[in-house]
Amino acid sequence: MSELTKAYEPAVVEDRLYQWWTESGIYAANPASPKPGFSIVIPPPNVTGVLTLGHVLNNTIQDILARRARQQGFEVLWLPGTDHAGIATQTVVERQLKKEKKLTRHDVGREDFLKLVWEWKEKHGGIIINQLKKLGCSCDWARERFTMDEAYARKVQEVFVDLYAKGLIYRGKRMVNWCPVSRTALSDEEVIPKPQKGFLYYFQLEVIEEPGTFLEIATTRPETIMGDTALAVNPNDPRYARLIGKHVLRPLPTEERSPIPIVGDDAVDFDFGTGVLKVTPAHDKADYEIGQRHSLPIIDIMNPDGTLNDLAGDGFAGLDRFEARVEAVERLKELGILTREEPYENTVGFSERADVPVEPRLSEQWFLKYPKTAEAKAAVKDGLIRFFPDRWEKVYDHWLENIQDWCISRQLWWGHRIPVWTIEGNTDAANLKCQIESPGEGWVQDSDVLDTWFSSWLWAHETMDAKTLAKFYPTSVLVTGPDIIFFWVARMIMAGLEYTGEVPFREVVFTGIIRDKQGRKMSKSLGNSPDPLDLIAKFGADGLRFGLLRIAPQGQDIRFDENQIVEGRNFCNKLWNACRFRAMQGPLDPQASPRDHDLPLFCADMLGRLDETIRNVDEAYTSHRFSEVAQALYDFVWGDFCDRFIETAKADFFGEGGPRREATLAAMDFAISRILRLLHPFTPFVTEELWQGLGFGQGATIQLAEWPTPAGFPILPECENAFAALSAARTARSNYNIPSNQKLNWQLQVSQDWVIGELTALASLLNAKEIEVVTAPPEELSATVPTTIGTFYLPLGGLVDVEAECTRLEGEINKVDLEISKVRGKLASTTFVQNAPAEVVDEHRSREAGWIARRETLDAAVRGLRG
């Protein structure tokens, strides 16, 4: 296959190979297989999603695990699919409807709107799946699932009914997080706290029973005054305690200034503001609780869309909450009771999806008391599930410790409908039936749908049929971002324990978050998120995968830099060309057995380093340190295999041939076969193309080629010495400003016998005309390069300016003197000599000896030059 192109061209390779792979059926997981099972369920991306670098990282890791497991002889299931993503998808379709037809979902009605969403899903829902294929993901595509597949949807309903029957699901009127844009309740996890700059407004009210006594109140939300039903002070606050039980006149709405009581409540912080709190039970969680304790009335002054309603009074009704704030301040000013306003920064909860402040709102919702929380905690604590990195265990634990009931109902249309029925017009709890099918005529189903995560939390097991479960459940590993540890990971563990009696996965690998070069999160609005498909087009899927994985240390955030992907591409090209070089030497032997040859030292050494690389790689895999795997392979391929081994092998290949050439070829074929297999999980395309092109598989895919194991070759120290010696000789050449293409006659006074046998190789590596073995330093002007394998002499006749060279050497002598004094200082320290381990002291002694030798060499060189 000497017709390999000069550079690797991924574009022409990837689609062809991917099609071959999927058609070959290799990704189809067989539950009846005698092989041990290995399984992963994909974290289902939103159907609305397009591939991001986060997905690339996450799915490449899963693909690496799946591919390696296949090579190791496991029956692999990587189960793909997408999530219906309630709010996100509904919003996308609503936006489209508005844009194209100027209609809202209410204009078209629930049924027709859902038809539109399904149409949208059929049309666009496959985008991200196709993008994953471009990346090379080896999923079992025939098993692709969607969280609203019929069977899956049924399971979601069954689980609801079951949890209801167990008394874990209940309906209640509670304070919830309300998104005025999406007009639905949200779970606590969907609320993102953000610091906001605003004002703290102070106003004062006169105590009715004590004319002349004023209470000053501080608030950030004057627009809720109309909903106030009390003031609260701390009963232990000496300033105000005596006023408890008395009243003030609520200043707004102006047309109905009712008296409200002053209550005493421990929740009031004396030190904040004035120590007097206005209590708005309908619009603040803490106030609601105070209201409950004091049986205060609740006045809800807001509409679901965040505008104020009639209860807010004239001038407020119909205003948006933020407009109302301005208006309320105006009114307070008019009343002459606004005492001051101070700039103030506080934290406000924002809706994750709509990115607007969430409104605490009292509403009737469905809640879940989580099942199996103690077991879920224990599963991680006892090591049934291992987290990588393990620091996330603490976060997980803390959340479970402080777990709150989950608000699972959403006032949306797109999602799993709540399987609860009531007789029309009678929502009484006694007349409520929780079941999947309608109880009959006159019964209407709850109009709400379930939180998307209430379906995703069943993903690990409800995506599998009974046979598949038996073979592949619990899954081996879950790969996901730490941002959904509560949303998904923790909940899946609880659902798994409740419905399968087992943990859903044995290990969880948390990836880092990909940021831009400034450390900011990737986001559409910032425009700092490169399109992975562009990167694939430019650098190849393998280049992207390898480049990204190499800089993604376990669980650490990553600053993305396109240069890293360039390096990934370059690496693939390097590998390609190393193989191309091999192909030029004639046909290769897929079964090459270097043990059957008398191996040159450098070959044996390279094979020893390959063994070590395999050991390091396997070790890194045990704790999912993928960047270390990538780096180890990069270093071996580029440094040991290409720079050292191939360069040395050239002397054999371009020489006379014979057994030495055969031995080197065998070592090379043996190594390439392993390199390709080791790299395959990271760079599937280029390795398969080379595997086929070089004839290793004889038509069979590399994907099932056995994972390599060490072959028992040791690393040879004399080789390390030889390369260090060559480096020293080349440094000397460079220091004398001799162009590297100038072929010189070197001389070498050898100190080790084996060197004689490697002179041709050494000459090739030095680009020397020849290396002449001498027994004494030459007469003519030469640079002297002492090394562990002997002393090189570089003829300088006519090549250097003697004076300039002496000056340079003297400069170097000064540096060496400095090093000598450092080491001697160390050795003169009695504490060091007495207490350090003997080998450390010896190391310093030999270091000292090395520097002294270096110094003598330099002295000799100067003496030699000056003649």
Next chain:
RNA sequence: GCGCGGUUAGCUCAGUGGUAGAGCACUGCCUUGACACGGCAGGGGUCACAGGUUCGAACCCUGUAUCGCGCACCA
């Protein structure tokens, strides 16, 4: 406020007790029969700061600064 993570070369990052590393960028030489997406050589770092432990600290301990992320918050 509590918890977690980061701070190492111009840049992106490795490196958990024994002479500070890689890639990119930079400088010089080289298009030598795999690769210029390349080769060889080189310059460049008081490892955020201050204490401590140790013969020895980038690494362990304590504290500080700073950036980021969670969690909980006071109107």
